[in-house]
Amino acid sequence: MKRTNKLSAEPRLVFATASLAAALASGCAPSVSTTTTTSAPAPATGAANPLFVESDLPYHAPRFDLIRNEHYQPALEEGMRERLAEIDAIAKQTAPPAFENTIVAMERSGALLNRAAKTFFGVIGANTNDTLQKVQEIEAPKLAANNDAIYLNDQLYQRVKSVYDNRARSNFTPEQMALVERYNRDFVRAGARLSEADKVRVRALNQELSKLSTDFSNKLLAGTKANALVVDNVSDLDGLSADEIQTAAQAAKDRGLTGKWVVPLRNTTQQPSQAELKNRAVRKRLFQLSTMRTERGDSNDTRATIRRMAELRAEKAKLLGYSSWAAYALETQGAKTPENAIKLLTDLAPAATARARTEAADMQKLIDSQGAGFKLEPWDWQYYAEQVRKVRYSLDESQIMPYFELNNVLQNGVFFAANRLYGITFRERHDIPVYQPDVRVFEVLDANGQPLALWYADYFKRDNKQGGAWMDNWVDQSGLMGFKAVVYNVANFTKPAAGQPALLTYDDVTTMFHEFGHALHGMFSNVQYPTLSGTNVPRDFVEFPSQFNEHWALDPIVFAYYAKHYQTGAPMPAALVDKIKQSRTFNQGFETTELLEASLLDFAWHTLPAGAAPADVDAFEATALERYNVAVPQVPPRYHSTYFSHIWDGGYSAGYYAYTWSEVLDDDAFAWFREHGGLTRENGLRFRTMILSKGATEDAATMYRNWRGRDPSVEALLEERGLKADSSVK
């Protein structure tokens, strides 16, 4: 059960904007990008534009009460201009290069741009509109050019290099040392050591990649909306609950289709409604709408976009001296090389696919016993899995959902667990402005009652929201800047019809715990320099705190505290709880296989050498899955390439394996808690101090080893997923 949302729980923006923010927090160079950045509207309206000044709200929370669509573009433009000027001054100063006048000066630069970009990208992801999308199309390539102006500025790089080369003789704190090494690495990886001709090419590649990534986002959002299931006859929705049908009627009304029913698409291949829809033809239609959403040859088709992106990434990697984009991307990750990551995935594949085939055979038996007379297809999987689950565990989703009312899960589950572990408390703030009325804001107080952070929750699905779930910061914690963290979680839970409670699936519940785990990582950050703050860690480490936090959803003390019937307040009956626990390893063959398939497709694209992008996307996928020995016909990848947002616009290119890599850590870490008494303040404090507060100030693997007392082992993962028997066949 926790697996599904482990995946649907995607902190896309954790990385997308964290890397941007890191880049933004740095600096710039004067020459090149001035020409590209001055073509748009004059800065203007400084006084009237709330983004131009530091917010005077508590925690410097964004002034969503004042910010309008038209404020973003001038703030981004002026922010880029200011940043270039600041960086120019750093690069051209006559004082010899030193930590303060170069590295720290870069950390302080770009305040306006950082504020404007963080606000803009947060809203673009969660609550976009045509105006903002237009601004993004114009500004994204300029932001890329602005970064290049910094990282390809030789005068600036020579100063950074000088500080770096002298680091052994400098009296740096460990955090300062980490920062200097990070800067030097970022410059080198951006191309600072390339010839002038190659730098010109890198700039052009970054421009085009930035544009393509925005194109992909916009096409995917439009394609997902356009391919919602629309039915004229309510009997087609036979199997859905009365509430779900009411929600579908409302969704139709919202789209001006009164009298019809609309089931919007989730970001994944498989759609939750397939578990309930009795009409096989409707299930098939929904499945095809999902898989074909961006492959219809219309203006939302992404095939040419992703082929081009794969090609350009391979070319950029080659210029920088790497055999592939994956080799380039993984150099700074825990996995270090694509081979190491692929080995973990392909090592898990035999156990996963064997289990998936067994699951398929079980369902075929059920289909045959009902005399249905057809062969199991992907669009049948969830429907029959749900039947098998009912038979085997006599458990169905509609029985458990009344025990998972959103506000109750939040206050008595997510907050309760965090309070028990870390002593923090929460109070809702109605005086902090939001960008959409469904968004809620909470102030987080530390164990000693002192202000710690601000946290926003935006849980309900909207057509103008990207799919999945994620976390990011409006403001990064930093001692240097004197900022506490302002963090948000976004998800896509079904919004109930007016006046109805929001009842969650167990997957939704774990998504809440997951994203809140990222939030804790952001809020507990206790570092000096913004570049090293909070979740700005390697991708294959960033999912560790979030996936770790999922484990508490089923902790007996926590579960008993929140899983209460929304009408009667009665605790979930023990028999039902047992069923949930017993059914946890159910369908894990399917869930592990679809995850491994998607992870390996990511590597198939990003281990391509330059000039090798395939002509036919579908054929390329099929061949890759065969080659990695992970293909199961009834189990399609969790995302097909054409709507795989993580790897094209979400900052997870050659990085989707990170969920699995981090899972080794989170299962191993939870085993430590189990061995040490579970949910205690002592355990929580140790985890907070040694992991959650450190950001990227230490090497992730070292940090883990120090906390755990050894390197992680894959044993706990196999146990959790119930794959152990299959993997050690006698």
Ligand SMILES: [Zn+2]
């Ligand atoms: Zn996550």
